[in-house]
Amino acid sequence: MLLAARSAVALYRLLDAAPALSGDDRITRLFTLVPGSDFGIDVLSAIESVGGRLVPWSEACSRSYDLVLAASPKGDLRLLRGTHVLLPHGAGYNKSIPGEGSQPASGLDPAFLIRDDAADPLALHAVAHPEHVTRIAAVDQRAAAPAKVIGDPTLERLLVSRSLRDRYRAALGTGPRKLLALVSTWGPESLLRQSPDLPARLAARLSHDEYQLALIVHPNEQSLLGTYELTERLAPALEAGMLLASPHEEWASLLIAADALVTDHGSTALYYCAAEDRPVVSAYQGGGELIPGSPMDALLRRIPRLGSADLVEEALDAYRPGTGREVARTAFAQQGRALNLLRSELYALLGLTPPALGSPPRLLPTPRPAGRVPTAFDVDTDVAEHRIRVVRRPAGIGTPGHHLAVEHGSASERLARSAGLLYRRPLPAPAGEPALSWTAEAWLRHALSEYPGCRSAAAILPSGLVLFRTRGGTDTYAVQAEPRSEGGRIVRTDPAAVAAAVHAWLPARSTTPAAPTRLNCVIGRRTFGVTLRPATLDEAAEPF
Structure with missing residues (x-):
């Protein structure tokens, strides 16, 4: 079997359909790059990334195959000898691309769908919805002959x-x-x-x-x-x-x-x-x-x-x-059945009995986290009695806020020097290596001394408890946000957002609270209960 791809997106569609023939050692899967596309540059690296065996185009054209699979009708596919199958390239025919001769829609040009007498005909044109067969027939009835509705293997995933x-x-x-x-x-x-x-x-x-x-x-x-x-x-x-x-x-x-x-x-x-x-x-x-x-x-x-x-x-x-x-529903039919239908059609073309154990659609992989996480924020606040609304936006791309909150040790020194609130999260400790750490209160005092422009400092402990200190203040406070219950789920907010709320609330007080105080921190459409109280000696001495 030859998987013939003209572009990376066509290759990815073929890979989504490949499980229809998985688990069968009678089938050898080969790949080739169909030349002529402006977007073929990534095909070779994509084939290499999945460990596919590449056949150069010139060699591919000199051999015969039991099955030739493509996900785009364009290019010189007619030069490939074998039973040709065309798979869905996307969700229907929605665009007309100038300069491709694709009228009325990209993918429906009879010049690509109808082969001349010297070329192997298209044995199967797998489409995702009956309307697609109708549209092909409206362009040229001959092109509709090999079209069958099998659904979309990519949607199956x-x-x-x-x-x-x-x-x-x-x-x-x-x-x-x-x-x-x-x-x-x-x-x-x-x-x-x-x-x-x-x-x-x-x-x-x-x-x-x-x-x-x-x-x-x-x-x-x-x-x-x-x-x-x-x-x-x-x-x-x-x-x-x-x-x-x-x-x-x-x-x-x-x-x-x-x-x-x-x-x-x-x-x-x-x-x-x-x-x-x-x-x-x-x-x-x-x-x-x-x-x-x-x-x-x-x-x-x-x-x-x-x-x-x-x-x-x-x-x-x-x-x-x-x-x-x-x-x-007007773009996809046979939802949940596409891969099985394609499997039946392909094995019928091959003249083989499918293996007893089929291969289901493959689960999508777990995505990667963001490469960069913002560590400096322009913060807007609205303080009213014991209620503080907080809106944090990444610093540097919008308008400045009420104050700049910066994570020490993760953001640049320039931003740290400009911060109104400087906070720090625990640093990861290498296993089996000697450790060196601050106590939480010692770091707070150090931050306020080292950064004279900073009005408040916050140490976020591993438990989520925040120790907080203001410039000129005599007390270190413990700040704890309560989780919310929403339909059986537990919702917690970022302690750094709560620290920003306290940073805005404390300066508005005529006296500093000596007893535990209840606050409401509003973040978007959620309100979190927050307790502010003097920190204990043990909390202040927490390694950090």
């Missing part, structure tokens, strides 16, 4: 991985926050081309304690730019903690983990809507690529539109539940 949502979110460090995923397709009408600063604007707008940002970029765009160039362009948002999904598999894991989606006209949003019924909003600014009446056109017409980054929460709240899932 999302569907079987939904139960891993909590695991994915734990790996990403999402916690009780909402994970907002941005999706950018490729080309001049994509989100990153039309609104290149949207990721940074959202990072500057959204509260760090309420939202985590992620970006899913089409593999073609990553191939065109290269990872280094892409990350340099996205540096402000990445420095603020935004996740950047890898183009193979991880993007789908992020869709499972996400609480909401901002999309352009790329078909990734349809996978999200098919797997989960969660808010999705449009950031597409229009153009000539989106085909009227296509599933993506229907989705973008029915979901809220993002007018500006400042109004993203209002747009998400305006989403009507069920809208996305209803549209996704």
